[in-house]
Amino acid sequence: MRITNQREIILEELRRLKSHPTADELYEVVKKRLPRISIATVYRNLERLSEAGMIHKLEYGGRQKRFDGDVTPHCHVVCVKCGRVSDVETVPEVDAEHLVVDSRGYKIFDGVIQFEGLCPKCQLLEEKKIN
Amino acid sequence: MRITNQREIILEELRRLKSHPTADELYEVVKKRLPRISIATVYRNLERLSEAGMIHKLEYGGRQKRFDGDVTPHCHVVCVKCGRVSDVETVPEVDAEHLVVDSRGYKIFDGVIQFEGLCPKCQLLEEKKIN
DNA sequence: ATTGGTGCAAATGCTTTGCATAAAG
DNA sequence: CTTTATGCAAAGCATTTGCACCAAT
Numbered sequence: 678m679r680i681t682n683q684r685e686i687i688l689e690e691l692r693r694l695k696s697h698p699t700a701d702e703l704y705e706v707v708k709k710r711l712p713r714i715s716i717a718t719v720y721r722n723l724e725r726l727s728e729a730g731m732i733h734k735l736e737y738g739g740r741q742k743r744f745d746g747d748v749t750p751h752c753h754v755v756c757v758k759c760g761r762v763s764d765v766e767t768v769p770e771v772d773a774e775h776l777v778v779d780s781r782g783y784k785i786f787d788g789v790i791q792f793e794g795l796c797p798k799c800q801l802l803e804e805k806k807i808n
Numbered sequence: 809m810r811i812t813n814q815r816e817i818i819l820e821e822l823r824r825l826k827s828h829p830t831a832d833e834l835y836e837v838v839k840k841r842l843p844r845i846s847i848a849t850v851y852r853n854l855e856r857l858s859e860a861g862m863i864h865k866l867e868y869g870g871r872q873k874r875f876d877g878d879v880t881p882h883c884h885v886v887c888v889k890c891g892r893v894s895d896v897e898t899v900p901e902v903d904a905e906h907l908v909v910d911s912r913g914y915k916i917f918d919g920v921i922q923f924e925g926l927c928p929k930c931q932l933l934e935e936k937k938i939n
Numbered sequence: 940a941t942t943g944g945t946g947c948a949a950a951t952g953c954t955t956t957g958c959a960t961a962a963a964g
Numbered sequence: 965c966t967t968t969a970t971g972c973a974a975a976g977c978a979t980t981t982g983c984a985c986c987a988a989t
Contacts, residue, residue: 679943679988700979715946720979722944736868737922740954741978752920756927758934765923777925785925789883791868792896794908794916796887803889810963810968831954846971851954853969871979872953 678729686710687722691732692746697753697762699741735762754783809860817841818853822863823877828884828893830872866893885914 678684690706691698698706704719723744727734735743735753739760752765763781771777777785795803809815821837822829829837835850854875858865866874866884870891883896894912902908908916926934 681944681988683945713946717947717980718945724980736870738867752922754923754925754927756930757924758926758930761927761929763927777923779923782928782931783923783925784931785923787924789920789922789924791883791920791922792885792908792910792914792916793888793918793920794885794914795889796885796892796894797913798892799887799889800913800915812963812969814970844971848955848972849970855955 678725683707683711683714683718684722684726687719688726688731688746691723691744694746695764697735697743697745699743701741703744738762754779754781754785756783809856814838814842814845814849815853815857818850819857819862819877822854822875825877826895828866828874828876830874832872834875868893885910885912885916887914 687703687707690710691703694703694706696702700719700723701716703723704714704716707714707719723732723734726732727744730748733745733748735745737753738755738757741760743760743762745762747764754763754765755761763783765779766781767779770779779785818834818838821841822834825834825837827833831850831854832847834854835845835847838845838850854863854865857863858875861879864876864879866876868884868886872891874891874893876893878895885894885896886892894914896910897912898910901910910916
């Protein structure tokens with residue numbers, strides 16, 4: 678993967694932000710340093726960087742995807758109302774009203790465990806490509 | 809919530825399908841019983857039913873949302889290639905190549921734990937609405 | 940010099956919405 | 965009879981893509 682100015686700055690800014698920005702939020706930030714950059718470049722680079730495992734693409738909550746420059750293992754809280762994503766810093770606790778609260782002030786009422794992989798059909802397709 | 813023919817059949821078909829269909833996949837199935845139904849009706853009802861907690865909206869993997877008529881607690885495997893979603897039936901196991909395999913034949917290479925709730929800002933907005 | 944990346948604008952595709960009509964309670 | 969839902973077509977909006985030009989190796 679070629680190191681371009683755009684790619685470097687997109688990665689740098691995403692790593693700096695702790696807000697799990699959407700593509701257009703990141704675009705606004707990057708534009709301050711590269712005023713002529715295109716939103717298409719931001720999308721293309723986020724895709725490439727995510728394929729390369731250098732960033733994470735977050736697909737939950739709302740219509741827009743969000744991105745995370747922190748690839749160390751950690752959990753997220755998603756606001757079901759506005760789609761905001763935060764890192765979970767402490768283990769959630771049950772409070773007096775039986776709601777679960779974490780250090781960020783979120784009221785948590787659900788948790789999801791989800792696995793990611795390749796289904797049998799796509800495994801076959803992958804094998805055909807290799808052979 | 810008013811019980812219409814459309815709503816009833818959409819719920820019935822979604823509960824019958826174990827494939828976690830997208831809105832348009834479900835539309836194709838429902839159309840066999842209600843040939844004049846509109847895709848907009850499918851979308852509107854899936855939204856209403858999901859708000860009412862009668863079905864689940866799945867927002868991971870790919871561009872299209874998927875829906876699940878089974879609201880009992882269970883985990884999902886998502887294919888990162890094609891977006892297919894399956895229920896996890898057994899606890900994933902590590903095989904000889906250090907990949908994780910489950911009963912559905914998926915090769916699992918990642919797991920995500922995610923919490924859902926309300927962020928502090930949206931909690932304030934909710935309180936204002938009530939008062 | 941060659942390959943891959945960028946900027947722009949147009950296209951795509953899933954989802955939502957406005958509006959007149961129809962059905963439910 | 966009043967309210968809520970439907971069907972249709974049009975609009976919305978995030979994301980992707982074609983293409984000519986540019987930059988990195």
